[in-house]
Amino acid sequence: MAKLVRKRKANGLVSEGNTTPGPAKRSKPSEHHSFESIRASRYKSINEKPQLNTTPLDVFVWGSGSMCELGLGPDAKTKEVKRPRLNPFLGKEDVRIVDFAVGGMHVLALDKDNNVWSWGTNDSAVLGRETTQTGDKGLKDMDADDDDDDEDGDLNEFESTPGKVEGLPKDVKIVKLAASDNLSVVLLENGHVWAWGTFRNNEGILGFSKSVKIQRTPVKIDVLEDIVSIVAGKDHILALDSKGWVYAWGNGQQYQLGRKILERSLMSSLEPRSFSLKNIKFIGSGEFHSFAITKDGKVLSWGLNQYGQCGIDMNIDDGAVVTKPTEIKELTGKNIVYITGGEHHSLAVSADGEVYTFGRYDMKEIGIEKDKLPIDNCITDDNGNVRCLPKPTKITTLPPIKTVTCGSHHSLAITKDGFVYSWGFADTYAVGLGNLDDDVEKPTRIDNTATKEHDIEIIGCGGQFSVSAGIKIEDEEKIEKRLDFIEEFEEEH
Template sequence: MAKLVRKRKSASLVSEGNVTPSPAKKARSDAQHHHSFESIRASRYKTINDKPTAKSTPLDLFVWGSGSMCELGLGPDAKTKEVKRPRLNPFLKKEEVGIVDFAVGGMHVLTLDKSNNLWSWGTNDSGVLGRDTSGQADKNLRDIDSVKDEDDEDGDLNEAESTPGKVEGLPKDDQIVRVAASDNLSVVLLESGQVWAWGTFRNNEGILGFSKDVKIQKTPVRIEELENIVQIVAGKDHILALDSKGLVYAWGNGQQFQLGRKIMERSMMSSLEPRSFGLKNIKFIGSGEFHSFAITRDGKVLAWGLNQYGQCGVDMNIEDGAVVGKPTEIKSLKGKKIVYITGGEHHSIAVSESGELYTFGRYDMKEIGIEKEKLPMDDCIVDAHGNVRCLPVPTKLTTLPPVNTVACGSHHSLAITKDGLVFAWGFADTYALGLGNLDEDIAKPTRIDNTATREHQIEIVGCGGQFSVSAGIKLDDEKVEERLDKIEQFEEELEK
């Protein structure tokens, strides 16, 4: 996700153009051979995962946070750059468009409507919007040149990027069932099991590319190596896909071992082709920004990738730049019946079958949602000054009612309770928590309670680098009162 700073300004990404690299002939040959071998091997496995079905319930869509890079999709007016509490998106009204699902990247959003149209908004430097916004960009540049005052902080946003628009070039005869978004890439899963994508991947050195032959892919194309896919998830600059046979595929940036395999410098471009890496009998996949997760059919939770703050939940290699080089079981989650797991830049959250939430990773921006006095200090790692650096052991969060799901931004998190209420915690300076003006980061999960969403049962949440998105259904007055009674009772019990 987009890197956070304590200032409410974002530096724009610089477009690198559609420069085509020259791929290594041997790497291409090896990749083709590998794909053929994997296809033959996969055909021998039994089907263990069902195909997902398309979502169909139209929802009201809400956005909030810092949107100086068009992340909020509220149009070009300068006053939409900072939204401190959830606000209804006026361009995607339930009665007219009917959004049924969405995915949030670092600085862009994809939304799917009831008619199988995909909408996008946000920064388009890497082609992630899947539509042409160049005309408006040229106009903005001319307008800037004509203004004497070079300080454009209060200027309007790019209209084409800040206003939701339909993605162009996707198949019309195949239903979209899931969407995913990284910092610089957009991905959709179709009912047929096909995967389509556009944008690019970046690594520590800059743009890595979309494929070995394409630097930036500006329109949707099919990922030919993948078929019978049932789930897709995105990290900061890598993608995981799970197929019906329980095999996991990964591609993108692998410099922190998030692809589950070692990427050699001489064959780095081969990482842009989806490959399996030995995982089988998998029923669920999840991802942080630089680390990844999988849940096996028998309930084991595996993690790999960057682990410098213990965000993999594995008690090893917890220091700057440390990684877990291959899928490794998170032993402290054994027997917890984990059904969902995700992460931010340096923290992670797992959800059990009954709605219990386990959190672990970095602490200094309150990412894990546990107040300092309630930390299990025997499990924490402290720095040279005695300050808590991280909590590498998954720890149950006791200050939340049972939850349905969670979402992680770079340094903040959102959780939806089974009653459709949203709680937020973590980094506060960008308004991504939806709690208004705050003087400090939020250590304890705090309920988002504002006029726009108070009467809604929230169904989906998503976190970007400096903003958040939710969607839900408006309840009748009786159900609203029942829900408030439940939450008040829970909060009273916590205080005892």
């Protein structure tokens, strides 16, 4: 996601990319589309259409928002929020949010009336709307002082304030959102995919398509049909269709597309293309690596693996990659239903709420305390310090979890009762635990006034910020019971 800048001395915050050779030039999009359609017709559907949440949620944001990521308006004091804060723009009667997706430095949010709202940095046109104009196109804070000239510098009003994305279909429901560092994607109820923005690689802007460098307004991706899920990495996208086929496009320099990318045919990676994966029920993504879960429960991964973030214990070194979808043997038989990743770490969740972690350790991304690490499964550096844990390992200090999310170097998990735990890189306040001197080793419950009585349903992490959304619990007895349960668990663990 977004590049991190540590306030104190730190080492190794630069992502090690690796440009690699790849495929021969492809056929024309229309021919490819025809071939895919014919092939797909031979297979039965195994995946159902996604069900959209329809209950309006309160949205909370926290972390570092110097690039307008928090959506709290232009006031300079909104650049740093150390604990979850209710976003006042997204709780109004005509802007009730039911879902969201978090990119590296921007957020997409869907409201109950099928409108998509966006905020954050708009350098790559990821907001899907104009942010340089004057006039009131966003949700301007009526109490803001227009004459405020904070010496720290106010933010761009139209990037820092949620505004409606322009040009999306009005007659078809949106059921899912995805956001990379430089691209925004929406999935419609009819299985069509729309997108805008661009992709970047090690050399800079790669482009949106073969003919478009930066797509400034939403457009339909014509070669995709019958899609049921979309997920985003740092600069690549995966899509899953109802037949269980996976499509990938964007930057493929680290094999995250599941295929080689030759320099001479680099632009072919901007066209969605299926590969060897079939009978897939779930897709997930890290920043430079990807995941899939098959119909029979096998967990596969591929892409950048220099910290073991693919869960494959092979050739763990700078620039190491897993070149094709490979089974994560350590997750076999664990009934994994969800898997995702950050820049150098990954998390998997089982059907009964167990969380397995693997990848980089030095910023405490994996959520296991040093004295509890399975040291025989760890890889150390030349000085004997733990570098990474490539073997998926259960986090024993978490209660049953319903979902997890990864930022570049921090993570969040929601318990079955709607509490949020966080761990990892702490300097940007993205863990939501206030001022801290050190990174957070073990999952720690976010306990603050704003979210204390909320059942959190959705979470998301950006490069240096986080977002959650939930429903306020009105039943006092329920509030007390869930608090008693979680405090008892924490005392025992």
